[in-house]
Amino acid sequence: MFNTFLVPVALDHTETLARKLDVARQLCGPEGRIIAVSVFEDIPTYVAEYALVRPDRKRWSQK
Template sequence: MYSNILVPVLFDDDARIQKALEVARTLATPDGRITVMHVMEDVPGYAMRYLSDDFMKTAGDAIEAQLKDLAATLPNARGVLIHGHSGRSILEYAREHETDLIVIASHRPGMQDLVLGSTATQITRHAPAAVHVLR
């Protein structure tokens, strides 16, 4: 059982999110904390020219609302939105907040992952805590 669980989510597959949240709920101690997190990556400057001035704020507000809704389905949970590079930001957050378990969903690896590496791969290789990877 774990007392401080981090569940990074990507809003591309609701079924995987629900599965990750259920695993976190199952593995948490009765008074364990669960943090549901999304990392909002920076939009390159050349692409920002094509977006409205308030795009990032509007998108961030919508994501925070989704995180709050997800956290409300779990005991002692909260939603957190951070900005940065996904893998590095998740690892840094886990270290700073003394996370003892990271529950992360992974897609089936493809050729691009052999060259670039996926976020889940980076987390499992460098995490300061136990990692539970969902497929």
């Protein structure tokens, strides 16, 4: 089995997350680890004043 799995996580597609993690758990060895990876892009400043941003995403971008 494998030791490390990188699982891509799209925060706007959380319905697939459980299945991805189940597959990673099945393929992962007993000492293995699973790392969830997500990418969050900042809104370019030239469109920021026109963009509608969900409140939870504003919070994430401030961290």
